[in-house]
Amino acid sequence: MPLADDGTTPARVRAVIVSRLFPPEVSAGSFRLGALARSLARRGMAVDVLSTRPPAAAPEVEDPADVRVRRWPVLRDRGGNVRGYLQYLSFDLPLIARLLLRRFDVVVAESPPTTGFVATVVALLKRRPVVYYAADVWTDGVISMGAPRAVISVIRGLERLVLRRARGILSVSEEVSDRLVMLGADRLRVATIGNGIDTSVFTPAVAPASPELRYFVYTGTMSEWQQPDVFIRAFASIVAGDPDLRLKFFGQGAVEARLHDLAEALVPGRVDFGGVISPRESATWIRGAVAALVSIVPGIGYDFARPTKTYAAAATGTPVLFAGPAEGGELVASAGLGLAVGFAVEDVAEGMRQLLEEQSSGETERRRAQRAEWARENLSLSAVADRASDVVSAIARRAPVPGIRNTPTQTNPSEESE
Numbered sequence: 001m002p003l004a005d006d007g008t009t010p011a012r013v014r015a016v017i018v019s020r021l022f023p024p025e026v027s028a029g030s031f032r033l034g035a036l037a038r039s040l041a042r043r044g045m046a047v048d049v050l051s052t053r054p055p056a057a058a059p060e061v062e063d064p065a066d067v068r069v070r071r072w073p074v075l076r077d078r079g080g081n082v083r084g085y086l087q088y089l090s091f092d093l094p095l096i097a098r099l100l101l102r103r104f105d106v107v108v109a110e111s112p113p114t115t116g117f118v119a120t121v122v123a124l125l126k127r128r129p130v131v132y133y134a135a136d137v138w139t140d141g142v143i144s145m146g147a148p149r150a151v152i153s154v155i156r157g158l159e160r161l162v163l164r165r166a167r168g169i170l171s172v173s174e175e176v177s178d179r180l181v182m183l184g185a186d187r188l189r190v191a192t193i194g195n196g197i198d199t200s201v202f203t204p205a206v207a208p209a210s211p212e213l214r215y216f217v218y219t220g221t222m223s224e225w226q227q228p229d230v231f232i233r234a235f236a237s238i239v240a241g242d243p244d245l246r247l248k249f250f251g252q253g254a255v256e257a258r259l260h261d262l263a264e265a266l267v268p269g270r271v272d273f274g275g276v277i278s279p280r281e282s283a284t285w286i287r288g289a290v291a292a293l294v295s296i297v298p299g300i301g302y303d304f305a306r307p308t309k310t311y312a313a314a315a316t317g318t319p320v321l322f323a324g325p326a327e328g329g330e331l332v333a334s335a336g337l338g339l340a341v342g343f344a345v346e347d348v349a350e351g352m353r354q355l356l357e358e359q360s361s362g363e364t365e366r367r368r369a370q371r372a373e374w375a376r377e378n379l380s381l382s383a384v385a386d387r388a389s390d391v392v393s394a395i396a397r398r399a400p401v402p403g404i405r406n407t408p409t410q411t412n413p414s415e416e417s418e
Contacts (some may be wrong), residue, residue, distance in 0.1 A: 208288025
């Protein structure tokens, strides 16, 4: 147990979370870390968060109670994202001094690996443990985007170093855990804690945004590894005899501009882009949809991914239409959350037709409570955060960690009064 500054009585354990994403930014990573910060604070820990100033478009929310959030101005791309090498460096380079000047007993770092590397180096200098929150595998990501070999080598090297030095690694799924081990992580230091959604926000009790409309909805990131243009192409093939049916997109991403152009070319005036919205507003649009759309491009390294938008739909009881590899659609199929189809226009179009029939027949509403109940039992974000904080707090206190090999940490007892 850390000592107070006078070296006599026990002091509060101090945790620092470092991430470019934190509420009010709208992203799965932001929600995960916000929930973790709240869970650690409920345990009586002193929690500091080192993050970024949110973009102007971010909704206004209060910082978690008993959590100190320190924000730093960073470079953002045209969409308001901290996404790109210069943008990452604008957060990571100042982070060195921000961490060096702060006392902590444990540091939690999320991707990218450059942020994990900074946290690892500073923690090593301070002889403190690092917990790495691995929501995905960045090496796979840069390979899937066709990055130059030099960039892939650097990211792979940084990610391996962070994984090997981390006292604990938090993984969101067994598939991600397997990939981390293949990259060099010690299996006995990986805690698979799962992923989740705020079931108090995403619930079938929320009022639909526009109950008079019939539409499919896509929410969240629009990226190269999702290529949601497949939904626009499929939608264009089924709407000729259904003039009131619409397709709605909320969120942003690297391919958003291309989606605008494609929609205007194929189905002008039938596809709406609503930009970034708050989780509560997102829940209202998902709740009223014929189906929520989720996609993963097969064969580029993300076949194992389980996008959070699947969980959001399940929690409201709205069916999911998943387009992608069998591994990614297994959850949708096995839990009865909707339809999983191949990543092809004709397959997606047939799935859309089937879900329209289910809505018309009343099947969607008959199954809504069942899907939402499954989500409450299996996808609670607060439960995921508590499992994560079990690991973080135990490592900070040098106590046994369930599911992780309990070897000596980087902490030197002689340095405890630092």
